[in-house]
Amino acid sequence: MSAILPPSNRLWWKQPIDKVEWAWIGIAFVWGMIMFVMMVYWHVFGKQNLSNEVYKTTPEMFAAKAEKFIAENTLRTETDLNGQQVPVVKIPPGGDGFLIARLWNWYPILELEKGQTYKIHLSSMDYLHGFSLQPVNINIEVIPGYEHVVRMTPTKSGTYAIVCNEYCGIGHHTMLGRIYVK
Amino acid sequence: MATTYRTCPSSGLQFENNAEKLMRWHAVAGVLWLLVGGITALLVILTRWPAIKLLPADEFYLILTAHGIDMIILWILHFEMAVLFFASSTLLRCRLATPKLAWLGFWLMVIGGIVCNVAIFQGGSSVMFTSYVPMQAAPHFYLGIILVAVGALIGTGIFFATLVVAKKDKTYQGSLPLVTFGAMTAAIIATFTILSGAAILIPTFFWSMGWIKEIDAQLYRMVWWGLGHSSQQINVAAHVSIWYLTAAVVFGAKPLSEKVSRFAFLLYILFLQLASAHHLLSDPGMSSEWKVLNTSYFMYFAVMASMIHGFTVPGAIEAAQRKKGYTNGLFEWLRKAPWGNPAFSGMFISLVGFGFLGGISGVVLGTEQINMLMHNTFYVPGHFHTTVVVGTTLAFMSITYILVPTLFRREMILPKLCQIQPYLYGISMSVLGLVMMGAGTLGVSRRHWDMAFSGAPFQYEWPGAAYLMMGLTGVFGVIAVVGGGLWILLVVGSLLFGKKLNGGKVSDKPTPIPLDTTAASATAHTDKDDHVAVPGTVVLALLLLVTFVLYYFVNWKYLSEVWLLS
Ligand code: HEM
Ligand SMILES: [Cu+2]
DSSP states (O other), X not given: OXXXXXXXXXXXXXXXXXXHHHHHHHHHHHHHHHHXXXXXXXXXXXXXXXXXXXXXXXXXXXXXXXXXXXXXXXXEEEXXXXXXXXXXXXXXXXXXXXXXXXXXXXXXXXXXXXXXXXXXXXXXXXXXXXXXXXXXXXXXXXXXXXXXXXEEEOOSOEEEEEEEOSOOSTTGGGOEEEEEEO | OOOOEEEOTTTOOXXXXXXXXXXXXXXXXXXXXXXXXXXXXXXXXXXXXTTTOOSOHHHHHHHHHHHHIIIIIIIHHHHHHHHHHIIIIIHHTOOOSOHHHHHHHHHHHHHHHHHHXXXXXXXXXXXXXXXXXXXXXOHHHHHXXXXXXXXXXXXXXXXXXXXXXXXXXXXXXXXXXXXXXXHHHHHHHHHHHHHHHHHHHHHXXXXXXXXXXXXXXXXXXXXXXXXXXXXHHHHHHHHHHHHHHHHHHHHOOOOSOHHHHHHHHHHHHHHGGGGGGGGSTTOSSSOHHHHXXXXXXXXXXXXXXXXXXXXXXXXXXXXXXXXXXXXSTTTHHHHTSOTTOHHHHHHHHHHHHIIIIIIHHHHHHXXXXXXXXXXXXXXXXXXXXXXXXXXXXXXHHHHHHHHHHHHSOBOOSOHHHHHHHHHHHHHHHHHHHHHHHHHHXXXXXXXXXXXXXXXXXXXXXXXXHHHHHHHHHHHHHHHHHHHHHHHHHHHHHHHHHSOBOOOOOEESSXXXXXXXXXXXXXXXXXXXXXXXXXXXXXXXXXXXXHHHHHHHHHHHHHHHTSOEEO
């Protein structure tokens, strides 16, 4: 019963390690290195990397920028299921768009074109929120006080939902936004 | 201080009176929290089951907060205190250092747990166990957790002090037993963890009292996960120690190599606690370099450590079985293992489930870019129910089948039900974890009351497969609750009604561990004779590796198919 007793060989650290164990340790090590290299490789050659462009901000500053963006680029308004008017805003291809996360909606509706790249600015007005683009399944944390500029290129046209997947209180399940890709 | 020592006649373990009482009380407190956690689990699962949707939204979030706190903090920590006292005082056969202080620690944990639960059930603290700012709970929610942490820190300190007592009283010769060494790594990580916890929860408590104006939400997440992630390493170190313990008690298994196993435990201390980064991979506030360095450089050494234990634990069992003559083919040692002994079957399911499900899913989830596919989806609780439940909780449950007769001196009641309990719980929980991960892969969110989005401004229909997965989550969740409830019933029933067993001789002096302890030690100095090949374990390990590699690259493939991001 030696795992619960002091090692029977008092000089246990001098006992040689068996070949099989060495081999397994080696495999585990090499596999770890491969996984490390994969992440770096993806930064260089992969097409899905989370942007590192982040600015400190405040809810007021971010809201002001977003309102300006909405005022300049609104295409039309849509009536949502709750009877609210929501602007549908077209981001100029290659340009900057703003998406506000707040209790409990994503604002405004964004319209994008397939194959174009957009800089989408994400921030929260209050609690943490989770940007979960469905059915694509891309998930990004949205944090108040931080403006995260994510470059996205839609690859298929359609109507997409933004689910909030960071718990934000009692209305969390109603926090659903929309993106159109033409 | 006068104390007595009792030698259990069936196991030969020696229990010091103070340590024995503390272990019992901690274990009982843990089981009671598991009961509360289990009831909340049932309510959670019945609400997330789309066809049932039992609770209204506010009650669901309240109950889910209670489930997280009562399970991952209170059940686990109380049981771990018992494990620490066992690994120090019992295995080293010495008195427990400062028992009065140990009781103070116990009561702080009890009171803290109750205070925190009162805050939750009063309703103003449905913030989940992570309590991310700026969502605010009542001050006594944080205060309760702080009290629990202080209590646990005291218990950890007493563990170290007891190691010193054993050394001073010379109750053992040579080095610490491997299990004690593993527990020591758990205790070292616990100290770090609790200090990070203090660094974040005390300011948060001040903030809830209005004494601090603001806490940065990103900073909170970073420091909080210094607590949240490292505490999972305590659990891993603790349940790996229990695997070795069970292998030793059931098979008389010797570690294949003391050096390798201890080195692997050491890696946990060196690297695991720094891996809290993998909870922040999809956050804005950290750079990619920071993420890649912290997850890979540090986590993969910890992963390597777990892969080593995953090899050496079954390897030790195989070697012990082969020495007993089960040498046919690759797997006779495993086929002829005591599958009817719940201590063994539970431990083995814990080992396999933790490795194949928890380990692999954890590493994939912790890969910087792949994390974006799963962050905050149902995949995440799916993953950690295969680590902290199939791994840790099941290991704790299985060792209890050994502890009830030795520590509590009661025979287990209803042995047939004891036999099936680990299978019922372990298998249903493993499947639950898998279908939760399945739902998460399809995008379904965690901590989310309504996948139909009632009341939302737009509509979104999850694919039918997602509803199927959530339905299966419901079914297997309910079975798992039955399996967990059965364990509580068996344990509490045995404590109350089990046949009383002879406690064994009591003396007022400890009997030190005799020098020449194992039968093997007669030949151990010629190491070569002692060596047994473990081909079955090699095959199992390679199977793990192949599964791991395939699943890992499948996820890169999924990632390459989503929108382009830069
Ligand atoms: C019978 C057993 C159990 C069932 C059916 C169960 C079920 C669940 C489910 C479905 C969730 C996710 C809820 C959601 O995100 O919407 C969850 C969360 C959780 N469970 Fe369990 N669980 C069980 C046992 C345990 C045990 C034994 C532990 C710990 C040792 C545990 C720890 C947790 C934690 C920490 C969370 C996260 C809570 C949060 O998101 O804040 N569970 N459980
Ligand atoms: Cu939300």
